[in-house]
Amino acid sequence: MSASHARASLSGLALGDAFGSQFFVPANRPHLTARSLPPAPWQWTDDTEMACSVHDVLTRIGSVDVDYLAAAFAARHDFDRGYGPATNRLLRLVREGGDWRELATGLFDGKGSWGNGAAMRVAPLGAWFAGDPARAAQEAALSAEITHTHPEAVAGAMAVAVAAGLDPSLSPAGFLDRIMEHVPPGLVRKGIAEARQLLTISDPLLAARMLGNGRQVAAHDTVPFTLWVAARERRDFEKAMWTTASAGGDVDTTCAIVGGIIAASPDVILPAEWLDRREPLPEWAGV
DSSP states (O other): HHHHHHHHHHHHEEEEEEEEHHGSSSSHHHHHHHHHOOOSOOOOOOHHHHHHHHHHHHHSSSSSHHHHHHHHHHHHHGGGGGOHHHHHHHHHHHTTTTTTHHHHHHHHHHHHSSSSSHTOOOOOHHHHHHOHHHHHHHHHHHHHHTOOHHHHHHHHHHHHHHHHHTTTOOOHHHHHHHHHHTSSSHHHHHHHHHHHHHHTTTOOHHHHHHHOOSSSSSSGGGGHHHHHHHHHHHHHHHHHHHHHHHOOSSSSHHHHHOOOOOHSSSOOOHHHHHHHHHHHOOOGGGO
């Protein structure tokens, strides 16, 4: 268990989320081309709000209590943070007394959501269980199924959690290989394998064209690209953020995932100027 790594991961996730969300504002898009920081304040989205609840359940209980976490997601649900329609409805109904198990499994004609919401919030959990990737994957699967029961969404959360807890000294290829050891067969795992083959290229637009950039808001269209970035830029938070954002797509989510993974490494220091621009985290988050 590493509480300090989890706190750092949450802070990096929130910073990535808030940074990425700025580029949905048309006036800020020239900043992306120029690689200059958008004006403050940088507001975070549902990615961070849910990640704070994940961190909260770990600090209070030490593992994922699914009923506690579901109640926390519902109680803290702020419609204006940018939740997807299905999650908005699910959390509202849970708050009104609905059974989250029935609601989550009933989404999308009983197939469950394969969106990237479970992956976007899970990096602090992986950092909490740093050094124990099997446990991280197991706990990530539990955290995912509260809102995303489709196997691909669960696999995406497992992959990100494992990534956040791995030794930062691993080579890029070794990093992705270790992740794949804990991800079940499917589209997400296939995408990670493809990301491994693309480690020799340096163009994020080309990588995103082949792996996805979250535009489809699906785990298999989001997680492989974020792991490609994290594998290449494990020690450089700022470069990782600009690389991720330059690929477009679901930029707040991709930057949140990459930020949470990279910030979990003990030798990574988040840039003070960036942190000064980020909206403060809620006091209950414990960071």
